Amino acid sequence: MKVLILGAGAVGLSLAARLSDHCDVHAVCRQRHADAIAERGLVLTGLWGEGTHRFSASEEVPAGERYDYIFITSKALATRAICEQFADVIRDTETVSLQNGIGNEEIVAEYTDRVIGATIITGFEWRGDARVHISVVGGPMKLGRFPDGPDPKVDALVALVEKAGIPVEGSDHIKGDLWAKTLYNSSLNPLGALMNVPYGKLLHPMPWGIIEHVVREAYAVMAEEGVRVPWPTADDYLAYLHDVQVPSTAEHHASMLQDIMHGHLTEIDFMNGEIAARARKYELDAPYNDCITRLMHFRESLLEQ
Numbered sequence: 001m002k003v004l005i006l007g008a009g010a011v012g013l014s015l016a017a018r019l020s021d022h023c024d025v026h027a028v029c030r031q032r033h034a035d036a037i038a039e040r041g042l043v044l045t046g047l048w049g050e051g052t053h054r055f056s057a058s059e060e061v062p063a064g065e066r067y068d069y070i071f072i073t074s075k076a077l078a079t080r081a082i083c084e085q086f087a088d089v090i091r092d093t094e095t096v097s098l099q100n101g102i103g104n105e106e107i108v109a110e111y112t113d114r115v116i117g118a119t120i121i122t123g124f125e126w127r128g129d130a131r132v133h134i135s136v137v138g139g140p141m142k143l144g145r146f147p148d149g150p151d152p153k154v155d156a157l158v159a160l161v162e163k164a165g166i167p168v169e170g171s172d173h174i175k176g177d178l179w180a181k182t183l184y185n186s187s188l189n190p191l192g193a194l195m196n197v198p199y200g201k202l203l204h205p206m207p208w209g210i211i212e213h214v215v216r217e218a219y220a221v222m223a224e225e226g227v228r229v230p231w232p233t234a235d236d237y238l239a240y241l242h243d244v245q246v247p248s249t250a251e252h253h254a255s256m257l258q259d260i261m262h263g264h265l266t267e268i269d270f271m272n273g274e275i276a277a278r279a280r281k282y283e284l285d286a287p288y289n290d291c292i293t294r295l296m297h298f299r300e301s302l303l304e305q
């Protein structure tokens, strides 16, 4: 089996490392990571095990190669540019978006009709070029034909990922899983980043009162789109977020905070921004998601000064 990983960073290089013992992998990443991998391998530490992995990596796709599966693992902001740059290799090929947010799969679908959605609730942290530390594992990776339905090509990919020792499950309604992950990210990431606090602090009644509205607005949009998540009502999800998800990642700092600290733009438009945009499309009100999106963009604008 041949796998290509496009926009390989903390998530994509870790995935390439684990897959590389079980299939033929090439990672398209920044040159400094490719150079470090060629020199000393990709160094993984933490919950996926400690080890050094060698695989093929460069800034380009090797000429003339075709792949059984492609993963896109860039930040959502780069999805379209990556699809444009690698349109020839993506065309007619099974392509997985392994990214946070809502909207990546729709972009990928403009370049191939074989789109697989994916979620991963695992913490990957850079520890230098081609060095990644896995800090949190909050559940299995999910893979499913986008927007939904069972599919043998997805089953074969699940089997490969499982063989590589990564916890994974197939999903018949990946659109619901993507929204479930986005409920978590849009509740915690921007407030954690704006307030510079770990997730656990967001249980304080002040931010929690905002989170309640963020989630209720998202549920109204999900109802319009026929999206099913494991919690039938917003209150059910809020109870799960409050009692299970936040306590189990209480010390974790949002990756959005890392983005801001490194002077990078965030994925806010694919999270709260997308909830607010879809609410507008359905003539619903989403003032809390809209306000948080505006605050994040204001925070981003300060980076450039």
Ligand SMILES: NC(=O)C1=CN([C@@H]2O[C@H](COP(=O)(O)OP(=O)(O)OC[C@H]3O[C@@H](n4cnc5c(N)ncnc54)[C@H](OP(=O)(O)O)[C@@H]3O)[C@@H](O)[C@H]2O)C=CC1
Binding pocket: 006, 007, 008, 009, 010, 011, 012, 028, 029, 030, 059, 073, 074, 075, 076, 078, 081, 082, 085, 098, 099, 100, 101, 120, 121, 122, 123, 124, 125, 255, 267
């Ligand atoms: N990190 C985490 O713990 C988790 C992340 N996610 C999600 O996974 C996705 C990936 O996150 P993460 O791995 O942390 O992101 P990273 O920024 O670490 O990785 C993306 C990499 O892709 C590179 N890249 C972008 N465009 C290209 C291109 N055209 N050619 C080559 N390289 C390119 C980026 O370089 P540059 O920065 O120079 O543009 C960057 O090194 C995001 O959607 C994130 O929200 C989900 C769960 C957990």
Ligand SMILES: CC(C)(CO)C(=O)C(=O)O
Binding pocket: 100, 120, 121, 122, 123, 124, 136, 138, 185, 249, 252, 253, 254, 255
């Ligand atoms: C790292 C973790 C578990 C929590 O932030 C995550 O999955 C995410 O940021 O999307």
